[in-house]
Amino acid sequence: MKDFKNIMIHRVGSPKVFVFLIIWLMILVFFGTLAQRDQGLYLVQLDYFSSWIKWFGPIPTPSAKLTMLVMFINLSGFFFRFNIYWLKLKKLGITITHLGIMLMFIGAGLTSIFSIEGSMVIDEGEKSNFFENYYVKEFVVINKTNPDFDDYITFDEPSLYKNSFLESTDLPFKIEVLDYYVNCNPIRKQDNQFNNDFYKGMARNFYLQEIPSEKEYEKNRPGIIYEIIASGDIDIDGIYILFMGQPVPQVLNVENSHFEFKLRPYRTYLPFEIELIDFKKEMYPGTDVAKSYSSEINLIEDGVSRKSLIEMNTPLRHYDYTFYQASFIEENEIQTTVLATVKNYGRIFPYVSTVIMCIGILFHMLIVVSRRFKKS
Amino acid sequence: MGRSYLIFSIILLLISCDNNKKPRQYRLAKDPLENPVINKLSVKEKNNFIWDAPLNWIIKENNSFSLASYEIPYQNDSADLSITKFSGDAGGVLANVNRWRRQLNLEPQTLKQINATSIVGSSMIGNFSVYKIINEQQSQAFLCAILPYADSTIFIKLKSTIITINVLEKKFLDFCSSFKSSK
Numbered sequence: 001m002k003d004f005k006n007i008m009i010h011r012v013g014s015p016k017v018f019v020f021l022i023i024w025l026m027i028l029v030f031f032g033t034l035a036q037r038d039q040g041l042y043l044v045q046l047d048y049f050s051s052w053i054k055w056f057g058p059i060p061t062p063s064a065k066l067t068m069l070v071m072f073i074n075l076s077g078f079f080f081r082f083n084i085y086w087l088k089l090k091k092l093g094i095t096i097t098h099l100g101i102m103l104m105f106i107g108a109g110l111t112s113i114f115s116i117e118g119s120m121v122i123d124e125g126e127k128s129n130f131f132e133n134y135y136v137k138e139f140v141v142i143n144k145t146n147p148d149f150d151d152y153i154t155f156d157e158p159s160l161y162k163n164s165f166l167e168s169t170d171l172p173f174k175i176e177v178l179d180y181y182v183n184c185n186p187i188r189k190q191d192n193q194f195n196n197d198f199y200k201g202m203a204r205n206f207y208l209q210e211i212p213s214e215k216e217y218e219k220n221r222p223g224i225i226y227e228i229i230a231s232g233d234i235d236i237d238g239i240y241i242l243f244m245g246q247p248v249p250q251v252l253n254v255e256n257s258h259f260e261f262k263l264r265p266y267r268t269y270l271p272f273e274i275e276l277i278d279f280k281k282e283m284y285p286g287t288d289v290a291k292s293y294s295s296e297i298n299l300i301e302d303g304v305s306r307k308s309l310i311e312m313n314t315p316l317r318h319y320d321y322t323f324y325q326a327s328f329i330e331e332n333e334i335q336t337t338v339l340a341t342v343k344n345y346g347r348i349f350p351y352v353s354t355v356i357m358c359i360g361i362l363f364h365m366l367i368v369v370s371r372r373f374k375k376s
Numbered sequence: 377m378g379r380s381y382l383i384f385s386i387i388l389l390l391i392s393c394d395n396n397k398k399p400r401q402y403r404l405a406k407d408p409l410e411n412p413v414i415n416k417l418s419v420k421e422k423n424n425f426i427w428d429a430p431l432n433w434i435i436k437e438n439n440s441f442s443l444a445s446y447e448i449p450y451q452n453d454s455a456d457l458s459i460t461k462f463s464g465d466a467g468g469v470l471a472n473v474n475r476w477r478r479q480l481n482l483e484p485q486t487l488k489q490i491n492a493t494s495i496v497g498s499s500m501i502g503n504f505s506v507y508k509i510i511n512e513q514q515s516q517a518f519l520c521a522i523l524p525y526a527d528s529t530i531f532i533k534l535k536s537t538i539i540t541i542n543v544l545e546k547k548f549l550d551f552c553s554s555f556k557s558s559k
Binding site for chain 1: 399400401402403404405406496497498499500501502503550553554
């Protein structure tokens, strides 16, 4: 126990370790910023910051996530010093500052694990109760048999990889993922494949060709090749394809049940609805460049609606959700608003931790200055 | 202190190792919100579809019913292809196939008989069924495709002699699968 405490104080919690870690973090930020130019924002974020290991060629190095976790453990070593040490008045400023920084790391951890962001697209006069992730996708099987409701079974993108099985007790068949492409093109088959009964639906006449990921990751068109197994019907068992934006979803009728398959952006449903009453935009005179735009909305919850205005620098906050006016679409005389939506449990942490850090540093400065005065 | 710190670290690692393999399940009421994008598309793109026709197909003047007509030359013979679109299912498979059969002086068939000989294909705007109707005595044949699209049905019909129809069958299937949204 004493050894563990010593290790935490003198080795793991050493300030030297923190200095090295912060330098390494700066290096990662520098190279990550440069890499964005070629790889795009999302892939760099995954590679340099969200993964545990960053590979520079064959060399494994800690990514920003791992570095910050070690920094957190390093800072917590401060609190392993004997109890009274960090409560002494002359050390109180440092203690508060440590607490502030650790709180910021906790907030970053919560944001990294639990935050969800995406966009909500609503036509004027229409309502929506979900937003869709910019980057992450999901494979959805919808049981549409019941006339009153639909049952959704969604498989998240991490489970969509070659030779993985997608199963649920509510599905009368198994799905084997034969391949999953981050970006692909549907290509019409040149040879006559109509006689090959094993290809069903869109796969009869089309195949998916994998293409390199776009620099702007959200422009990718993911696609999946999957096989339906053990449905008990040879007309249904077979190979299917599905790609995002497919005009006609794949449908199957199995044992009097009606199923629909979709590959779509990861969708988060809200416990309330937003109705777009009016979208307004102001242009710079003589140009097509928007100066400002705003959405007048109705927030409908439990049958009660209240009006609200979302402007470029005035987001709407409700529960843990924040809605920012991000963009708009004008097509066929229909105006559509695009609201960037974020659900972030760690939203408040940066504000609180920054105030705590300021108080800690101020306190420490006052103590140091008063000691200098006393000496002089 | 040491033990609790160890437990905290293990919990943190376990949270980080969640691989999201379990499916999420939820139930939603049938509602227009359920799929606004698809609904919007089906309304907006009601007539917005195109197709790829081979260069040697000759465009004919449209009659008021068809979207397009082609004359397809083959050796000394030729085939006529027409594309029409009607709202709803326009009577469905049974009524339409038997109508084409009657045009070739053939007896009507049951839906089971018709489906047994049909071929299913797919295009970017949906799956289609192809029906080959032959009157060997008259040496005439039809190759007809039914392609449901949004709230309407597209009919593609090729008529010629049996020999020409057999030769053009692959091209016809390719043509049907070339239908796509114009956007």
